Amino acid sequence: MGLRRFIQASYFQCARTSGILKHVRYKPPSLVQWRYSGSSLYKAVIFDMGGVLLPSPYRVAVEWEVRNCIPPGTIKQALISGGENRPWMRYMRGELTSAEFLQEFGHQCSEIANLSVPVDSFLSDLTSSQMSKQLPIMTEALECIRAEGLKTAVLSNNFYLHSGVSFLPLDRSQFDVVIESCREGICKPDPRIYTLCLERLGVQPKESIFLDDIGQNLKAAAQLGIKTVKVDDPEAALKELESCLGFPLQGFVPHTRLVRPTMEIPKDPLQKYLEEVLGGWTTGPLILRQFSHGQSNPTYYIKFGDRHLVLRKKPPGNLLPTAHAVEREYRVLKALAEAGVPVPKVLALCEDSSIIGTPFYLMEYCSGHIYKDVSLPGLDPGQRRAIYMAMNKVLCKIHRVDLKAAGLEDYGKHGNYVQRQVQTWTKQYRATETHTIPTMERLIEWLPLHLPGNQKTTVVHGDFRLDNLIFHPEGPEVLAVLDWELSTLGDPISDVAYNCMAHYMPSDLDILKGLKDCDVTELGIPTAEEYFQMYCEHMGIPPIENWNFYMAFSFFRVAAILQGVYKRSLTAGQASSAAAESSGKQVELMANLAWDFATKEGFRVFKECSAAKPLARPYSTWTRNGAFSRRNYVTMAPSSPAHISKAHLILSPDGLPGRAQDLYHKLRRFMEIHIYPAEQVLRVHQVSQSRWTPHPLIEELKDKAKSEGLWNLFLPVESDPEVKYGAGLTNQEFSHLCELMGTSLFAPEIFNCSPPDTGNMEVLVRYGTEEQKERWLQPLLDGKIRSCFAMTEPQVASSDATNIESSVVEEKGFYILNGHKWWISGALDPRCQLCVFMGKTDPEAQRHKQQSMLLVPMDTPGITVTRPLSVFGEEDPPAGHGEIFFENVRVPKENILLGPGRGFEIAQGRLGPGRIHHCMRLVGYSERALALMKERVTSRVAFGKPLAEQGTILEDIAKSRAEIEQARLLVLKAALLMDTAGNKVCVWGPPRANSTSLSSCSRDRHDQNGGSIDGSAGY
């Protein structure tokens, strides 16, 4: 329901006017019975400037000639004679400066008049302020045309002034298109300039009308099929235009149009009702117009006698009992007015449907100024600040209303407002969902876990923004707050956050123009933080710590609303595909903005939990005593609910919440019973001749693990919120399990948790189509096939995916792939059936939009795996790390993931959890190495004592212990940050832990540095 309110400026909102109303001239309605159906044959009206919108230049010429004793007609003759290259035409085409023009034109006029002609003063007259005033009837006509949904253009033969600025003394915002001959280098009557204008308007010649005062300009337009109107007398021309268009060009009231045929209301009973309510002395013709936007609660402007009113009614037809509650709006407006909140004054509520067909209410038409643009152009910094202050104060006034005294105690539910809103909008979003938006999924999971604790209950407006306020025309005083359809009782902070959204929105957004691209401080507008602080001060409350949550919630709500618009535009086919696509993109934009705030809030929660609750860590080191012994890090009660686990660093598996802890212990038992004992057999196989064939024991153990539910544990709950594919663990929870798996090189595969399958599966879950999932994801999840990921190339520094050079060229429904890749893990495994390939579809596009990812069956002709590469001498069979050539490999177009140009984005998404997994496996691996080391130094005797008692052995062990701990804590913190603040933190969180901190634990530093510098080649 809020959707229509947000997108279409609401009916109340339309009930605004400015001082303009005072100047409106009304025609008695009886003179013309306009019945405009709203679907004119015409879609655009094109105006000439001089002689149409502005006074005629020919008249100026005549007067000037008289004043300067120049033979009459001299100027006109110079203007029209002399062919294409006469000075006037060249000036119009921008080919002459004003000085050059005056010289040539003066010369031409002097020849015609046979005396010296001072044309400088003619040009001054032509551009004088008097000549630069648009005719008021034209201004009103333009407003009327646009109110009925037609486009407008000005098509002017104009010129550059001395200053170098073009002469166009018009308010450009009145036109959808402005065409200036001096800028385009062509002028009327050249047909190209009309075609240009039509193209920019996006209309056909027969859908447009052109007004000009020069016959030959009109003739050229008519030859193209444009309807023309000659302007000798502007008033007469507008009458002709009115009859073409079928609606009046006078009587404009801002934001209104003629009543739509399906929305008509019977005038006679309404007039009778008005006479009763307003008192018998109010009489006169009843003028009815409809506010332009929306179909929710139709709203009308009424002029009756000298009264200007607004009528708001329910729409016709069968309605849900709670929908379109005009009675509710009437009630809150009345109560708020009595409580001193500036709102339009309500006059009467009519619940009797027999009068005009549905219940309705009446209120005063409130005139004043509406600021549509949040950057407040045209005001100085002080004025802007004052406007924002006034808005802030009026919001406080609303939130301070005493519910009991105002009789509004039962206007809504008390408490848990945000929780209910999150549920409502989640439901609404699900009902209109068209495709999976990962950010929305994360928000749907994140928001309920971070709900504010103690919420106040006040009247909330629900759609509080600058353009819902009517200001005094002369100062920063709010005369009325409009648009109460979403009002209820709720958490007031949600109104403040909603009010601040504009600060983060881009300025070119049509749904709500934002301030993101503006320097607000320079403009004098308070920043969002200052604005919120101002609110707290006005309300006398301390700053709210979880402000970012409220911002995330506000953007989430808008995203959910826009998703509804998008869905409707798709199903109703109302919007063009471009418009539908753009509203779809806006959903993602809003969701991303919401997630940015969720991330900030995540950081805050994170920082707070480590500062406020220092963790006690009495632990004993892990030594091998038969089976691996458990560590005993004490963190928090294991019975903590799942969401608490996300907000706290869990140092020990004993701190894991119930289910994750059960899985951990089950995994541990499995490792002890089945995996460690099998290592020797598998290791022998790995160095045998048959090493490139998987050992059958692996498949046996996989079946066993699957049957015990120790399967696909890796998929983070944020990618799989419905736990359809994985175990529903958070990154932090899985980290502990991953560490355990890392203690044996064979373990990850046995639990179907090994790379690169894990990353590829996550990619398919997040970005795959249903068909792609069916074909590839399912067999991968079942452990039936394996896969590889082909990004790295020998020729380029592949640590930055934008460098990748492999080409992906589209050809008749296929993509043709060419490239040379190496270090492609898994490529040699005979079970590897899928390659996720990264290449460039558009090397000319923006740097991060050049790459795409494709699903390539490994048996596609043109793929050659030439050799396995080795890591410190190990080939890691049977998966291996392959060097591969792709030569004219053809895959169907539908094998692309997410679409062309989305490869980099996917690569980033793929890296997050995968990095954590690598790191934790390495931590587990290092723990194993350390345990072996400790065992060795106590059992090996040299020179009469165990190694442990020699030289620096103990110090070395202590150092390794400390380094593993550092790395482990770093990775766990990164995993927690991912859970609380989102994957983006990975960009600067965990990756460095991988290559530097961890390396020093188990590998020689020197080799590592060398390897690192050479990239993969260094291994």
Ligand SMILES: Cc1cc2nc3c(=O)[nH]c(=O)nc-3n(C[C@H](O)[C@H](O)[C@H](O)COP(=O)(O)OP(=O)(O)OC[C@H]3O[C@@H](n4cnc5c(N)ncnc54)[C@H](O)[C@@H]3O)c2cc1C
């Ligand atoms: C065991 C193993 C398995 C792998 N598996 C896969 C796989 O399955 N699929 C796949 O596609 N790739 C795989 N790789 C390759 C790996 O992803 C790349 O090695 C890595 O991305 C680095 O790229 P590069 O080798 O081209 O090094 P380069 O990009 O040449 O980097 C060389 C060094 O320079 C540093 N460097 C680069 N740019 C900068 C800079 N601007 N500023 C400072 N330092 C910089 C790097 O950090 C690195 O230390 C694997 C590598 C190994 C070792």
